[in-house]
Amino acid sequence: MKISCEIIRDLLPLYHDGVCSNDSKALVEEHLAYCDSCRADLEAMTQRLPLNDAKQNMYEAEAVKNLSIRWKKGMMKSLVKGSLLTLAIIVLVVLIGYSLLDFKVVPKP
DSSP states (O other): OOOOHHHHHHHHHHHHHTOSOHHHHHHHHHHHTTOHHHHHHHHHHHSOOOHHHHHHHHHHHHHHHHHHHHHHHHHHHHHHHHHHHHHHHHHHHHHHHHHHHHOOOOOOO
């Protein structure tokens, strides 16, 4: 059975981690027996990440984490500001409405 390399490349990470089904595993192994390109992709997955790249990835992950924290703080500040502004507008509308109730219109003679 001829399976396209794209499908096998989608299954390779699952195969590499050992979490694919037995049928998928057999399918991947059958394909790897005759496809050098997919076999090379699997070999690339098994190689360790160089230490410099790992440090760079850790730095980038920390930067994303810090950015996420700042974004969440900004969202909380915006929520508080919006809530206070809404409350102030409601109070203003109530006060204006109450003052208009006391306003008496005198008809012209």
